[in-house]
Amino acid sequence: MQIGIAGAGFSGAVIARRFAEEGHRVVVFEQRDHVAGNCHTERDPDTGIMIHRYGPHIFHTGDERVWNYINGFGEMVPFNHRVRTTVGGRVYLLPVNLLTINQLFETAMGPDEAREFIEMQSDPTIGEPANFEEQALKFVGRRIYEAFFYGYTRKQWGLDPTELPASILKRLPVRFSYEDSYFNHPHQAMPRHGYTTIVEAILDHPGIEVRLSTPLTDDDRVDFDHVVWTGPLDAWFGYDQGRLGYRTLDFEEIRADGDLQGCSVMNYGDFETPFTRIAEHKHFAPWEEHDKTVAFREFSRLCGPDDTPYYPIRLANDKGLLRDYVARAEAASGVTFVGRLGTYRYLDMDVTIGEALAASDQMLESLSSGRTLRPFYARVL
Structure with missing residues (x-):
């Protein structure tokens, strides 16, 4: 055949x-x-x-x-992937975890105390969330939402979070421990x-x-x-x-001596920062040593006919x-x-x-x- x-x-x-x-x-x-x-x-x-x-x-x-x-x-x-984010001139851990919470609120809470605290931050007036913003406010409250989700989401999708479905934020995006591995799967690796x-x-x-x-x-x-x-x-x-909608990415290359940011991925949550993140590629192979570095700023926009499609809308x-x-x-x-x-x-x-x-x-x-x-x-x- x-x-x-x-x-x-x-x-x-x-x-x-x-x-x-x-x-x-x-x-x-x-x-x-x-x-x-x-x-x-x-x-x-x-x-x-x-x-x-x-x-x-x-x-x-x-x-x-x-x-x-x-x-x-x-x-x-x-390879254990870890992500950082820069918000308001400070660096935090992602996904949002116990250290992120204590950094943001300038506290020193333990897991149970932090869980109760976040429940107090959440918006109890929201029943079934109708959009991304309501989903976030219902589960984590306005402070965490505006710091880590609002700006990044607007840049990534080119839409206000109230225009996005709640399903994009499927579950409570908070860990009440200091575990900062981005993924939970048993097998995590790079070729x-x-x-x-x-x-x-x-x-x-x-x-x-x-x-x-x-x-x-x-x-x-x-x-x-x-x-x-x-x-x-x-x-x-x-x-x-007609064409199905996609978001695409533009990459702005950065070359430098030494180490640019000390991690593989740094997100930028502030809406005023035009790019969503910087990926420094030598950190994806920590078993290698390189005197120089190559990194890329990522800019998200609507995908045109001649662009590479990345994310279905x-x-x-x-x-x-x-x-x-x-x-x-x-x-x-x-x-x-x-x-x-x-x-x-x-x-x-x-x-x-x-x-x-x-x-x-x-x-x-x-x-x-x-x-x-x-x-x-x-x-x-």
Whole structure:
């Protein structure tokens, strides 16, 4: 069977490998000049620092199948991601924890005392939160909300928090301990030689042909028995009903001698600061030593037709348009939509790999039993 795959990120690479291992012929089309999608990494020629070209990516998971899978294609080095934020000229820990609370309120509370204190700060008049701001005020109160969530959220999404759904802030964003690890997953790591070498290893199979700088076109589709589409869902239809909304990022490079900020990521919560954060990339590989440094300021804005999409907006108008595209996609034949862009969802790397493995299981089982391949692996709406 001939399989055409659009996109050489993790979704496309994992599915390509699975099909090739089962004896199918696979051609992967990638419109960029490199594999690994937004996870692409490369050595900076001047400093030797491993650069995350499209912003930092930290691998973390509790999925043992995914953890074992990625370790089969490259060495993963333990890495505990920690984030700081600058607000009002002071540096605090994120996520908000016991030290953050004591710093902000100039107190020395213990866990139980701090929990009661935060409950007193919360707004008891809010029943079911109608938006992001109400969600934050209901759980942490105005002082913490305005310090750590209001400005950053406005910059990240380009909207007032009252215009964003409460679901973005899904749970109480406070830890009543001094634990400052950004993630809670049991496996947290960075690839010693970058993500691109891992994706290259996944695609290194005699049954896989990779065509870089080559998008999969309408004319190409007829050459394959089935197509796996990891590109934007609306792009499959030529954006003929309009474009789904995304936020994109602009990066402003900083080069210096020594160490710029002493940590991998420093957020900037004040709305008056135009960028959302600075990522200093040598700190993503603490086992390496570099005399110089490379960092990037990140600026968030609305994604245009020629920009790299990062975060699906999924507001009311986007969900209506999404329903229209999904209805058409579900009626399509010969194509399966997977991945972050193909299903218009923000997915962490481990979820992307896990869904690609599960989608491969389902697709290969369907083929063996003679059933039609379904258009979507994951729930889109």
